[in-house]
Amino acid sequence: xxxxxxxxxxxxxxxxxxxxxxxxxxxxxxxxxxxxxxxxxxxxxxxxxxxxxxxxxxxxxxxxxxxxxxxxxxxxxxxxxxxxxxxxxxxxxxxxxxxxxxxxxxxxxxxxxxxxxxxxxxxxxxxxxxxxxxxxxxxxxxxxxxxxxxxxxxxxxxxxxxxxxxxxxxxxxxxxxxxxxxxxxxxxxxxxxxxxxxxxxxxxxxxxxxxxxxxxxxxxxxxxxxxxxxxxxxx
Numbered sequence: 001x002x003x004x005x006x007x008x009x010x011x012x013x014x015x016x017x018x019x020x021x022x023x024x025x026x027x028x029x030x031x032x033x034x035x036x037x038x039x040x041x042x043x044x045x046x047x048x049x050x051x052x053x054x055x056x057x058x059x060x061x062x063x064x065x066x067x068x069x070x071x072x073x074x075x076x077x078x079x080x081x082x083x084x085x086x087x088x089x090x091x092x093x094x095x096x097x098x099x100x101x102x103x104x105x106x107x108x109x110x111x112x113x114x115x116x117x118x119x120x121x122x123x124x125x126x127x128x129x130x131x132x133x134x135x136x137x138x139x140x141x142x143x144x145x146x147x148x149x150x151x152x153x154x155x156x157x158x159x160x161x162x163x164x165x166x167x168x169x170x171x172x173x174x175x176x177x178x179x180x181x182x183x184x185x186x187x188x189x190x191x192x193x194x195x196x197x198x199x200x201x202x203x204x205x206x207x208x209x210x211x212x213x214x215x216x217x218x219x220x221x222x223x224x225x226x227x228x229x230x231x232x233x234x235x
Contacts, residue, residue: 017057020050024058028067028078029167030133035080039068065164081169083221086214089166094210096159097143101202104149105194112149113194116142120191127184136171142187146194146206173216182212 024044027033039059041052048055059076062068069079081089108116119142126135147159174180186209193202 015054015057016050017054017061020048020054020058021061023048024062025065025067025164025167028062029136029171031168031172033078035078035168037078038074039076039078041075065161067164079165081165083218086166086169086217086221089162090169090210090214090217093162093166094207094214096155096162097147097206097210098203099155100147100150100159101190101193101206102199103152103155104146105197105199105202107151108146108149108194112145116145116191116194119145120187123187124184127180132171132174136174139187140167140170142190146190169217170213173213176216176219179212179216183209186212 024033024039033039041055045052045055059068059070063070063076067079068076070076119138123135123138123142126132126138143163147156150156174183186205189205190202190209193199193205
């Protein structure tokens, strides 16, 4: 009888509340749960087919990521950013993306470059058929892979924290078809700079890319420094 390590057959199982948090995070990103929306435990429990215990644990995870606000009186609600919040977060994100690109251009491996090329192909296919969720999944993975190629753990940790807070805004920035097309062209320029190992060029492209995302988001923002909520989100 062959002897084998039984641990090699183990299947990794994630806690249920983490799966619930993933689903809620995606719903927030894609706008199914709008900024300022109250998270009704009964409705969400029924929709996700889970009890309230893992749902509440998921709320805590998202609250730590500053995607959800927990209040003793109102329960849980989706965080609504102000115009000032958006300007500051995108300003910081642009700097983080730029530094990631500059380092990645010098540190990426041939295998990582091929990974990004494959993601770029997936992204372009999704763009051609106007499948925004599929496009955005590939798009997000490209940016995350570039950040990973920078090989700077502190940068990666800060990047992930800030990027999580603006996923819904980055997703919504593609609602304007003309601006979506511009973003695709910018991604082609990113790939070319990465292939050439031109860190300065990639940094400049990524910083411009983030400024354009910010401008697309703020184009329809309420007057003043009000937060964009479920009552004011443009369709």
